[in-house]
Amino acid sequence: MRFLKSFARGLGLFLVVLIGLAAWLALPWFVLLPLVIVFALWMLLTRRGRQAGSVTQVGLSTLRQRIGSSSVIVIGIAGVVAVLVALLAMAEGYRATLRASGSEDTAIVLRGASSAEVMSTLSHDAVNQIAQAPGVARDADNRALMSPELVVAANLPVRNGGPDEDGSVQLRGVGAAAWTVRPNVKVVQGAKFAPGRRELMAGVGAQRQFKGLEPGKQIRLGSQLWTVTGIFQSGDATDSELWADAEVVATTYRRGSTRTSVTAKLTNPGAFAGFKAALAGNPQLDVDADTTLSYFSKQSETMTKIIRAIGMVVGGIMGIGAVFGALNTMFATVAARAREIATLRAIGFRGVPVVVAVMLETMLLALVGGVLGGVLAWVIFNGFTASTLAGGIGQLTFAFEVSPDVLWTGIKWALAIGFVGGLFPALRAARLPITVALREV
Template sequence: MSLVSQSTAVIVMNLRSLPRRFWMSAAMVFASAVVVAILLAFLAMAKGFETTMQGAGSDDIAFFLRISSGAELNSSVSNEQVNLLRNAPGIATNDNGPIISPELYVIVDGLKKTSQTKANIPLRGLNQQGIALRENFKLVEGRMFATGTNELIVGQGILNQFDGFELGAEIRSGKNRWTVVGIFTTGGNVFESELWADAKVIQNLYNRGSSYQSVRAKLTAPDQIEAIKAYIENDPRLNQDVQSEQSYFSEQGKGLSYMALFGRVISTVMALGALAGALNTMYTSVSDRAGEIATLRAIGFSHFSAFVGTLVEALVLSVIGGLLGSVAAFVFFDGLSAATLGGSFTQVVFEFKLTSDLFVQGATMALIIGFISGFFPAWRAARVPVIVAFQSGR
């Protein structure tokens, strides 16, 4: 028989003998499944947050913040500076003039549905130009807030995670009262974690005078960012950093990248524990089949076939575990809504997102567990002496 035929025969024999070691094999499958499921849960969390942040950005929208502020909450832009930015080169225009949106960003309190704990929720002040700059904006319930009134609209993400923001609800923020008149979606990105109201009303209620905190502007082309930077540098009255909205949110989206790293660390530690159990399972498998392996060796089967048969057995068990772990992660975590602190110390609502590349990482982890747990027992199986066949027959 060829090496391939011998190895195939040993693999089939090993797999058929699994019921004799059912509970030991099941323990190995379970351990692999848990490791893969935990890994995918953390990776899905990080991926979902990153997707939520990056989905809000556009490369043809310029985003202005005060130099070194880093986030909207710490920034300020005067009305005079807004007017100067209207004349910057590369900003698109329409019938109403430059397409530019000066915006405010304040914090109101909210209560999480699950824990009833307080959380910071962003209230954004903007105008109709600002709403038009959000390409995926759509009202799903109610109507738009009326200019000059204490009305606001609520992102779908806020509605999913926090109490008291339903259509028609009255929201209190200090001495201020707001009425929810609409629910909106922006395609699942970070803007759904916000409340929107008229910028002029927020300026008045929160004593902001005529100042703003950030500015968005539609570009005639993405490469106009450099021309705007030169314009700002040449005017001492301006002290803004400018970048594309896409670049800003891409950087903000890295905020939960540590979760992916943490998930890999935790999964690696758990994998070491799983390996200990898997090695014990495979060594037991080799001991259980020592007589069979020696008999095969006595009738001409090679060391290699015994090695491959044992290694494949370990890989099969770990792959089954990996598949079960992937299914469990998909069922329990994919699309799960959660909220965490973003770059401006306010809540960002996002969904866990399992993608094909994450499943590949989970499968890789399962294969690593299977290979390591199978290699050393397979080496032992390949070295079982032929004499064991005669001893087992006594």
């Protein structure tokens, strides 16, 4: 019966700690800041708080004598945070790159129920009707500022890969207005391709990823030789693509007059609602319209969630190891300071200040480890370029982004590990009988 009661109390404590950690990791900084202020006021204005501060100062003053064991906590947590921040920075960079590819004043139109461009097919008649929809901006000659586009997958030799190692790249056939619709796309080397010719341009990300994409060179796509005329840069997902004339791409890949999507410049962001309603109300069209900002944000959701989930799982597994390291260290520290803690309790210090002091010491060490891990991740990974499949047809090149939110998440994980690692040793220190502790050598 006693065993069952102890087990029930332990299980209850475990569940409370687990729920508390989940709440801690979910709360934003502006909610946690008032809690920190309240705790600081408790430390300054109450008798037990001041006692906890005194015990903490005593413990911190002996850190030099325990530098070896204390460094176990710092290094272990730093490793956890560095790995976690790196994986979250990957997800953040992937999401930011795709979000930067869109805006609220441009719209993308796909065939109805198509979740990505590669799954869509628009007829020539549908493209013409989309051009007549209200809300589409027009140039000085009253031509619709829109680019009917054809997206296909092509294979190219991977740079720094084996002689027969190919990767998938996205080849986008664009219309004449593509440069106006996407004003952020700039030629940085060479020149634009000529309409009607088997010529193409490569984004800077694609050039880094694949061989042979230097201006003046020829590459083979779709059993045909293409001449690379230049390199462009956009600062978004387009950097990972190849661009060519849509008619030539359609002829090479036998797509006839069909297109996969239409990207249109709107007169203003507020015109999208009328544009979408007009397309939805046209009985001759079966299309879905979205702003490019919304479309590319949705494209990033699945991969971002997967990467973040992997980061949390890996961080959790490593965090368990760091927790055990902290537990061992703090149990040893409590054992070594047993007589000191017993003496403090004998002269009037209560159990709560002792618990708070031990946990504060552990969490301060965890904070140091979290900051160290975050700094290491920022130095090594911020701006680091990687590539992965996007939309199932090509490789997207993006840069890791160690944002303040990512660093804050790493710090919260570090403090959570420190909390768990210090809680049970702190409870043991507070419950240790004074007479027993005073007899220990």
